[in-house]
Amino acid sequence: MSTTSTTPPALRVRDLTHTYAATSGPVHAVRGIDLTVPRGEILGFLGPNGAGKTTTLLMLTTLLRPSGGEVHVAGHDLRRDPAAVRARIGYVAQAGGLDPACGVREELVTQARLHRMPKAAASARAEELAHDLGISALMDRPTAALSGGQRRRLEIALGLVNHPEVLFLDEPTTGLDPGSRAELWDLVRRIRTDHGTTVFLTTHYLDEADALADRIVVIDEGRIIAEGSPAALKAQHAPGPSGTLQDAFLVLTGRGPAQEPVAI
Incomplete structure (x- = not known):
């Protein structure tokens, strides 16, 4: 006898919209997004600056009230x-939020206490x-003394303090x-592998989405314009002779001394 799981997806979004008021008239930043993210998936949310990525993320993390639509997070x-x-979520903002006057240990303990954990x-x-x-090895250092990569690791640690079901990066x-x-990419993979955490990753780096995401959603002008696995999207939009990206190549020629074209 077959059984059907009743566990809700990590994210279920229906017709999500957000409109900003401006002196020149309403600005439709997000225009009806539908999205379902299974538990344990790394989702790459990809798009150029101004596409609506951050507005969407702010709504999904309760920091901005949607103008319309329905959102369910972990049910x-x-x-x-x-x-x-x-x-049930963790959120790591692009700008970060560390206090340069605090030490690494203090930041982590304070975050845990804010989640109402007992001191011990x-x-x-x-x-x-x-x-x-x-x-x-950095626990007794002030956050102001950390490198960029070390700060990012600490910020992700802060986002994981409450054992989130969904981590937004x-x-x-x-x-x-x-x-x-590269180190951060490995860390994101381990977060999913070791803890089953769903990761919602916004980026405008194509290589990052390709390296990390199980599935990519591309947004532009507030609308989803493409969706699929990295391999499927590459095969669809940049096919080679047999229809796969692996067969594609680029030929570069110049005006210098005569040379044979080189395929790369």
Whole structure:
């Protein structure tokens, strides 16, 4: 006898909209997004600057009230019970939010205490996260002394303090050097693999979405314009002779000394 799971998806979004008031008239930043994200998926939310990515993210994390539509996060209605949604998500903003006057340990313990953990539990959670994210050696440093990659690891640790079911990352590698970006990619993969956390990742880097996401949603002018796995989207939009990206190549020629074209 077959059974059907009754566990709700991590995210279910229907006809989500947001309109800003402006002196020149209403600005329709998000124009009717429909989206379902299964639990345990890494979703890449991809689009150019001004496409509506951050506006959508702010609505999904309860920081901006939707103009219309329905959102359920981990089975909880965002409009009716935003507190329940906030208890089940982690959010790492693009700009970060560390206090340069605080130490790493203090930031982690304070965040845990804000989630109403007892003092001993908060300290234990701070140590656990520091170990998992590779920042144990930094616990007694002030946050102002951290490198860009170290700060990002700490910010992600803060987003994981409450054992979130869904972790929202807003352009997490912006401004990082290539080595720090690669380390952060590995960290995101481990968060999903080790804890089953659903990751909602906004980015405008094509290589980042390709490397990390199980599925990519492309947004432009407030609307979803493409959706699928990285392989499916590449095959659809940049096919080679046999219809797959693996067969595609680019030929570059110049006006210098005569040479054979080189395929790359």
